[in-house]
Amino acid sequence: MTELLVGKSMKRKEDQRLLTGRGRYVDDIRRPGESHAYFVRSPHAHAEIRSVKKDAALASPGVLGVFTGKDIQRDNWGSIPCGWVVTDRYGKPHKAVPHYALTPDKARYVGDHVAVVVAETYAQARDAAELIEIDYHELPPVIDLATAMSGAQIHDLAPQNLCYDWELGEQAEIDAVFARAHHVASLDLVNNRLAPSPMEPRAALAEYDPAQESYTLWSTSQNPHMLRWMLSENVSGIPETKLRVISPDVGGGFGMKIYCYPEETTCLWLSKQVGRPVRWTGDRSESFLADAHGRDHRTRVELALDDKGIFLGLKVDTVANMGAYLSNYATSIPTYFYATLLAGCYKTPVIHCDVKAVFTNTSPVDAYRGAGRPEAAYLIERIIDVAAMEMGVDPIELRRRNFIKPADFPYQTPVHLIYDIGDYDASLDEALRMIDYAGFPARKAESKSRGKLRGIGVACYIEACGVAPSQLIGKMGAGAGLWESAQVRFNVTGTAFVLTGTHGHGQGHETTFGQIVADMFGIPIEHVELVHGDTSQVPMGMGTYGSRSLAVGGSAIVRAAEKVIAKGHKIAAHMLEAAENDVEYARGWYSVPGTNRKVKLTDVAKKAYIPVDYPVGLEPGLDETAFYDPANFTYPAGAHIAEVEIDPETGTLKIVDWVAVDDFGKVINPMIVEGQIHGGLAQGIGQAILENVVYDSETGQLLSGSFMDYAMPRADDFPNFKVGYTETPCTHNPLGAKGAGEAGAIASPPALINAISNALGIRHIDMPATPQRIWRAARAAGAADAQKE
């Protein structure tokens, strides 16, 4: 019998293809007669479009057409939807402002889509675009989040630029708690805006087939089915049967490629208009301008404690930036993926959260790796350190006093969620051991002897993954259920296709899912072929985001595989001439215990397709589909510890050590999971010390519009990460798995900012903690110390 693969660090099946340049991305796909689209983007942050003169562009060589938002509207194409209705504190739905693929009336951010040119070549389209004359009437831009509500109105539907004012918890309850608190720690903080920047920019290729009256759209999408759904139901009216969406290999997404974007929508429309396949591949400048950004909150957080340091209540007041339009899930991120996580790992009995979501003249903001949960973990883990400092309590001890303990599970938080299982002390203990926490004072003293400031910072995080139980999120306003589908097609020769509604774009699904199926069927992993990313092949599915692919998609695969095995059971019993009850199944073999009679699943499969001697009444074939709707979210948690050294003279930060101890439940492939941790850490550390999307607050021009100014982390910004695990298996899915994709990006910003604050002996420093900011903080802290002496 072959060795079990689950739990093994197998090399990724897909890497040979991807690392040797044989991946097939949207831009690699060629269609006969394809043409090229170039988008004319607004150079102004906020401006009325008075007129668009197309003549010169239309006369330019190679041009097939020039179109504006008015042209698409005339064709009755609708607005790109926001699929999650957030009900505000007065019971009203959020302001669902229109978002047309090409804006017909007003440009609302620099990079907004005003017109499109289609031409024989990209260069011709671009040349022609320069000949279009657009008469803009500039309006005052609204950029700064703090003053957005008093700025010029961006959408007719949204006075004060307010999308919603939302509340979770009871005001009176939290006021009462704060009134009797022994200590209140409070902090104002910024969760900085990020540009997700996957290696592959967004791209689309659309083709219309007049014979079939059907469309094919190749897109860099993380969820092709959802894209088809939105394009069909909300935007185009093209029946789902006439619209095929294909996401081939995709080079990273991080959430940013979940959404239905103006460019692919426009290409789809154009493909019929010009009667030619239409391609658009974004360049990096366009990515910075018009990909959905992440985060961008301003928050005041207050924590009430009793005299023993027990948390009594948490009060959070956030202004969240939606950008100029609502991206598909934008409304849910600073509410149901944020406020519902505010209990963290702690037994805080009362929590109140107020969120004002506002429009600004900036690129739309939506989910990005972690999506809401990093923002929650950051403020919780920061305010605990501040409270510890103010009360003179050890920050580790303060956390432990308030942890939800293993005996408390299942644990109902005051913010909707029920945590099924966890052991937060176990992760923390292991992390402290791995970093030699006890040895820190000696290391700090050694650094000091060299004029350096050493600091250590802990973050204990929890997140809600395995997105998501449909009924629960339905109550929260979701317009879709977040179950997942799987189909297992066993072939006559004993190999198996596995079709999944999730989509891999760097996560290694072909390997992880292959390991699971190979073990269940007792066949080599090479005989398992994953099919994803094509709506015409795969049953309706919900895509990949929210660390859901294994916990939800993998569980659906297990369910479908179980159905295959169950059907095979009937065939095997017939073949073994035994009663079904007498037949047992294990890893590819059906057997009759106590005898030497057994038959292989692969032989059973052959029988299923050649049913000449076959159980009466049983359908032929071995091809089963399952839909899996999770009973709950999963709750990965863990402890990360950062150790840093600062040169106070320049503000230079060196991360000298990093320990990540995570509880992801059952781990299928530890190497792939470690890769996910490293990637998450890179992006979280990037947020904490390097990355920042900056718009000019007066003009709304994007100042961080290239990697010359947007500080993307590099390998030498990081230490060697030390990764460890603890394990409490998820209680409600068949794999016991919780999800690992976002943890690194959630845990690392607070761990690092805690370490920097600790090194400097200060309450807080805002992200990104750049050398300049650290230098200023060190100087201020030094001056304060000097005054004390």
Place this chain on the structure above:
Amino acid sequence: MYNFTYSNPEMLSDAEHLLGTGESPTLLAGGQTLLPTLKLRLAQHSSLVDLGRIVALKGIVAEGSCLRIGAMTTHWEVASSATVAAAIPALSQLAGMIGDPQVRHRGTIGGSVANNDPSADYPAGCLGLGATIHTNRRDISADDFFVGMFETALENGEIITALSFPVPEVATYVKYPNPASRYALVGVMVSKGVSGIRVAVTGAGNAGVFRDTAIEAALQKNFVADAVPESGVSEDTLMSDMHAAADYRKHLIAVMARRAVAAATS
């Protein structure tokens, strides 16, 4: 990119001729600045004259108390040259800190100096070592060459052919990289030798590279790290951007200068 004609002559004289032909010709060296600018359509030229095949513009030679580097010598060649390392290690060090390996293998000293990016490293190297820039028409001292931000003394049709660096007694280049671009947020070349004591600062000045005369004067009296005072320049003449305000840049000038002197004297 807009259309342009391309030529790659083997003789300098042909390059000179081609540079005088057409509406808006320009020279192409390593292309590390020019090509991105063209791709982004920030510049348009009728023709590109590639200097890559002109052998006379390449190479490194030690000529007595001088190091002569051809304009088309790449950063990688300078960084890895034993001749440079023996004569002016500070220059090898500087070249080795430019960009990444790909950039260093393409980018050239002539291109960098001609471009005079206010955050580039070579301008500090030239000014801080008292270099001479040789062109097809004349010799220009570094003190006269760097005129302003992206502005040099080069005239239309003028081609840098080589640079000469007097070998100093001691010299060190210390760079504080911009966290995003890794160009110099502040870079300081300190040298002592035939050209006197020179402290040249890049990355900081509104008008590009400059000499910090206050620090030079202090070092004239006493060439030790502790003697380096705060920079003498006014904050009004320094750049302020999303990465660093003028006061931080000014502070870094002194810190980098101190570290350079410490390294030079250790």
